[in-house]
Amino acid sequence: MATEILSAPTKTEEAPTQGQARQKLEFRIGNEAAALAACDVGYHVMGYFPITPSTEVAENLSKMQAEGKHDIVLVAGDGEHGAAGICYGAALGGGRVLNATSSQGVLYALEQLPVQAGTRVPMVLNIAARAVSGPLDIRGDHSDIYYTLNTGWIILCARDPQAVYDMNFAAVKIGEHADVCLPVIVVYDGFFTSHQKRRIQVFDDPEALRGFLGTRPDLPTPLDTEHPATFGAYMNDPDLINNKVQLSQAMQAARRVIPEVFAELEALTGRSYPVMDAYRMEDAEEAVVLLNSAAETAKEAADELRAKGRKVGVLSPNVLRPFPAEEFREQLRGVKAVTIGDRADSYGAGGGNLSLEVRAAIQEDPANDTRVISRIYGLGGKDFYAADALAFFDLAGQVAASGKVAEPFAYHGATPGKPGRGARPGLPPIRAEEVSQPMAHVKRNVSTGRLDVELEPLWKMTAVPKRVSPGHGACPGCGAFPTLHQVYNALQGDVVVLFQTGCAMVVTTGYPNTAHRINYIHNLFQNGAATLSGLVEMYHERMRRGEVPESKDITFVMISGDGGMDIGMGPAIGAAIRNHRMMILEYDNQGYMNTGAQLSYSTPLGHRTATSEVGKKLPGKRYHHKDTAQIFAACHLPYVFTASEGYPEDLMRKVAKAQFYAKNEGLVYGKILSYCPLNWKVADDAGQPVLQAAIDSCFFPLYEIEHGHTTLTYDPDASDRRHPVSDWLGLMGKTKHLLKPDNAEIVAGIQAETDRRWARIKALHEHPLL
């Protein structure tokens, strides 16, 4: 090994602080930095909805809350639109408010963002930037953040975890400044920053921090009943334009306020954030412009080129709104050529938003003669290496030398592909006759008008070709797949499925591979039911017009997780009310498992999830599980059922009925309890006993509602198998804390709610009309 050197030791206690505030060293990822800052700010309320890669902000706050480190009220929205609404309402209430989201979450919240800016209600939104769908991509780029450029929010860019921490304080103060009074976004790169541990300095000085933050200034609030006011009056021309002048003036004021606040913060921390981060730009003739983490990589490349004598530098704005146009003009005046990289395209515009705005800024400067090269890079999380930055400098170098821009706009780092290569071939399609043998025989019972089902023996079902191939990436023991397998066994003929976002979707399709052997659609889990209902209507209309042969006989099935029935509840209810001929099957694993097990509304009381942590101050989830089956029952559907993969025959009988109703009468909804060994924290092979215990405790009653008539299909009372819920709760890691004496009240609460709901279902079962 080469020469060894001595590294200067840094003592934890003596962190290199040049600021006035006491600080300490931590090693944190960007999301933790945001959560620590939130804890230090001591927000009143956080409204959020989980989405990768920003979820950990709420998760960390839940953990810290369980340990008693703060008392921010964490409210899980029904989706990001709901979360944004929660935040808006809370912010109107006069306290400090926080949110964190990414990607589709930003887009789903987007509708609320201009509302909040236009009505001038400050709060802070952290965005861990990620590619927007479709196709769905969970990794980092800037396509989400670019959608927020026109919302009237201030946008601060945090290039590393330290900046995430620092800017979260600046954001509070900038937004609340009397001359600004706007909500503020802090954006950092998904994964590159959100998930990378770095050394950071954090405040160890509550006093200094309080001095900096002060209290939220008094703004008009509907909680002030002595001064009645109308918040959000409807406003047309000629008034609206004047409201926007004010908003634009607030942005102008922010140009002054932001550097002031940054300077104040610097006095405390010793860390400075100029509006424009200009690296080695003093005499630069060639430059690259990049946002956030990629700019840091480019600095390494700049050092390398500087060492070789090239006059290069890197520009990277710390503030995106208001746009630092003047700073760009200043910095680029002496630059011959600049490559501007955008981590998202403005399709058809000849450049991403950053590049277009820099071009617009410098054309106002008569002294500017900089040539501009626009490049789209790093989409969907594609890494940006120093070699990529060198390529950007080379482009600028060539243009500086020739004075000509050969290719003003292009994508950098895409792959053309080679002929003859591609996805691995699929399995042979399943022929119609292979799935035409019924495994369940459905007959209408003339006396009751309801359906009777007779199942073929289980061994016979092994001949049904599997509509999902093996090779998918679910965890060992995952219950979503036995559920799917049992559902498919009972379905006869052609099936078209739509999966909403969730574990079953993610693990069955990873481009260029799919486990689906039949036609499959994914749409995001807030809108699958609407999408499938559109397809169903097109199918029937095209059949009516003779464009689809009458001999076709497709069954339409939507597969959703329980989370999809939170965020997607509105469209699902809409489809139910419209009574389309389709079915919605929900595999209920009691949480948002795909994103790492956050609470869903179907998570039972007291259960531990990543956003309902357990500690001395928090005993798991605070409210009871959602009774989704009864919500759909209230839509008066032809058929609603509950089932579990732990009771395959019961499940398959119900699915056979569901197919009959979905083809002949209208919408069917089924809620299917499915095992999740990873997040229930149980052994992979314990699905059966755990599901059995949930059902025997009457926590999850198995029943069906046919044309409004409720029938229990399994009655633990009658078979003398009924157990207290504690017998079930004791089986799972996620609930074992509940059996401690301290939590007896919670278990009693679960038992009481279980008994109450069970008694109701039983009464419905017994009543001839219900």
Place this chain on the structure above:
Amino acid sequence: MNRAVRLPHTDRFFEARFESIGGLGAHAAGQVLATAAVLNLGLNGAHFSSYGSEKKGSLVRSFVRLGPGEQPIRTSTPVEAPDAVIVFHAVLLGNPGTFAGMRKDGVFIYNAQAGTIPAELAALPKTVRVVRVDALGIAVEENSRPNAVLLGTLCSQFPFLDAEVILAALCAEFAGKHPEAVAHNERAFRRGATEFEAIENVGRAEGDLPIAKPEPEWGYETQPAGGLLPAPGNMAWNDLSASRTGWLPVLHGDKCIHCGVCDLVCPDMCLVWGDGKEGGKFERELMGVDYRYCKGCLRCIESCPTGALTKDAETPGLADRLRVRLFPELIS
């Protein structure tokens, strides 16, 4: 803590790459290492992992980058040319990416039982130090996890990674939530630091290995527009054997009544059925398991009413011997 730390190189970062499978604890190992290096050894550092989906059993890479305390770390890109590669599961040796960019003066540590030396190791540079440790075996004996063992081995190979400091960080990681695990992990770590085997003369390559530039199968000139994927069920090409953690189900045909119960609980659709023998008792028969897809969850065993499926320890070659293919004409 005041100590002077000797990094192996003056002109670049020390970079380590953990090659693993979700659930084996590579992310936690990288985190413990980097946290201790930054908070207790006075180094600057970064740690992160590559994520696809975060399911148990999927491929995970974890990266650690360390430098002198006063040197900023700017880049956030994955480690391309590692000084140390730590392989958590021997099946990963079959993946060329595992070796990519290996530095010629680096250390390559892999988890495997003693025995034949995997042929794949020939891809390594001649001058690399190759170290084998039975991390799984030690972990099972000590009621710990392979990551504790492998961290111990890693520290034993790089003197600047002060074993006591790293061990303290490992203990601290568990002290809160699982205080009972601390002693187990400590024993596993210490055994990892001593019970390894240095394997001589395996690498054949000259110099540093080239860094990997993985290319997608399809590009913009070849990929169907709109992300359409006209290849039904082509996930069947995936091999999931690596998801198993030491156990697999074995079918005993004599006890099987071919009832079909197990088929309904297998999440991986890897039980192979065929038509029963002519004139035989059964119309359909369970023929065996396609272990290419079996993740070893053992749910089938739990469901079987006759004990025809048993939980067996997976010895090398067992799955290959017993495997019955689901798609014999297509997928070997």
